[in-house]
Amino acid sequence: MRKRRRKKRRSNKKFIRISQIMIGIILVVGIIIGFNQYRINKDKVVYSNDVANGQSSDSDNQSNEVTAANDNKGVPVLCFHSISDDPKAKSSIVIPKDKFKQDLQAVKDYGYTTLTIAQLNDYLFNNKPIPKKSVIISFDDGYKDNYTNAFPILKELNMNATIFVISSYLDGQVYMTPDEVKELSNYGIDIESHTFDHKQLSTLSYDEQYKELKDSKDSLEKLIGKPVTAIAYPEGKYNDDTKKAVVEAGYSMGFTIERGYADKDDSRVLLNRICIDYTYKPSDIKKVLENLRK
Numbered sequence: 001m002r003k004r005r006r007k008k009r010r011s012n013k014k015f016i017r018i019s020q021i022m023i024g025i026i027l028v029v030g031i032i033i034g035f036n037q038y039r040i041n042k043d044k045v046v047y048s049n050d051v052a053n054g055q056s057s058d059s060d061n062q063s064n065e066v067t068a069a070n071d072n073k074g075v076p077v078l079c080f081h082s083i084s085d086d087p088k089a090k091s092s093i094v095i096p097k098d099k100f101k102q103d104l105q106a107v108k109d110y111g112y113t114t115l116t117i118a119q120l121n122d123y124l125f126n127n128k129p130i131p132k133k134s135v136i137i138s139f140d141d142g143y144k145d146n147y148t149n150a151f152p153i154l155k156e157l158n159m160n161a162t163i164f165v166i167s168s169y170l171d172g173q174v175y176m177t178p179d180e181v182k183e184l185s186n187y188g189i190d191i192e193s194h195t196f197d198h199k200q201l202s203t204l205s206y207d208e209q210y211k212e213l214k215d216s217k218d219s220l221e222k223l224i225g226k227p228v229t230a231i232a233y234p235e236g237k238y239n240d241d242t243k244k245a246v247v248e249a250g251y252s253m254g255f256t257i258e259r260g261y262a263d264k265d266d267s268r269v270l271l272n273r274i275c276i277d278y279t280y281k282p283s284d285i286k287k288v289l290e291n292l293r294k
């Protein structure tokens with residue numbers, strides 16, 4: 001009888017000791033997690049990157065510190081054209097699908113947030129903060145393959161983009177159909193202007209330039225039901241008349257293909273971009289995002 005009681009007491013003591021150890025472990029782990037959380041909250045302001053259409057952030061698992069509103073860190077505006085595996089379409093501005101996906105994956109892996117045109121405009125001209133690592137992915141011309149090849153990759157990687165469309169070229173063959181443009185816009189891709197007829201603006205009179213710019217803005221706005229606020233100049237060509245006509249036609253931003261970041265020192269109608277061709281490797285993408293040099 002006494003032996004059994006002693007045995008029982010011994011097992012009770014053992015149970016209490018194990019319980020104490022377990023509680024100790026839970027407390028220590030709790031303190032470590034709590035401290036880490038405190039450190040993260042203290043050091044970082046996490047930017048909410050909800051794009052215009054309410055998509056979730058393209059860098060859900062990463063935090064990206066906010067740039068102070070008065071900081072003039074430029075934003076790389078990458079410029080792509082056609083995304084295609086078609087061997088007939090060989091040209092330096094045609095990038096195969098897999099390569100394009102690697103390029104975008106690199107942008108994402110390096111922690112960059114894809115901005116909308118409105119976010120870039122607010123940062124440059126209205127002193128709104130943006131994530132320190134911000135980028136714009138843009139396409140010129142509105143090729144059909146932007147819809148068939150680039151769009152699925154953008155969706156898969158949850159990244160935003162801007163397409164500068166030539167508004168009279170929407171033939172559904174080489175270029176997108178009006179319905180495809182509308183679908184992209186409804187998804188949240190920014191549809192902006194690349195003029196009405198892709199004429200080199202610097203060869204035109206002021207009135208002709210104004211018409212190219214205004215007709216394109218009006219027809220695209222009618223199509224997508226949203227304001228069109230940015231223009232990319234065909235072949236990057238412009239002159240003094242262009243700068244005036246762009247503002248007169250109601251645009252708030254004009255993009256060249258002069259290599260550089262879009263920053264607050266740029267004129268709002270001469271914003272720099274960085275054209276990406278098929279020679280770029282993912283490591284080159286990182287270099288241009290960080291210091292412009294490939």
Ligand SMILES: [Zn+2]
Pocket residue numbers: 140141194198234235
């Ligand atoms: Zn073009």
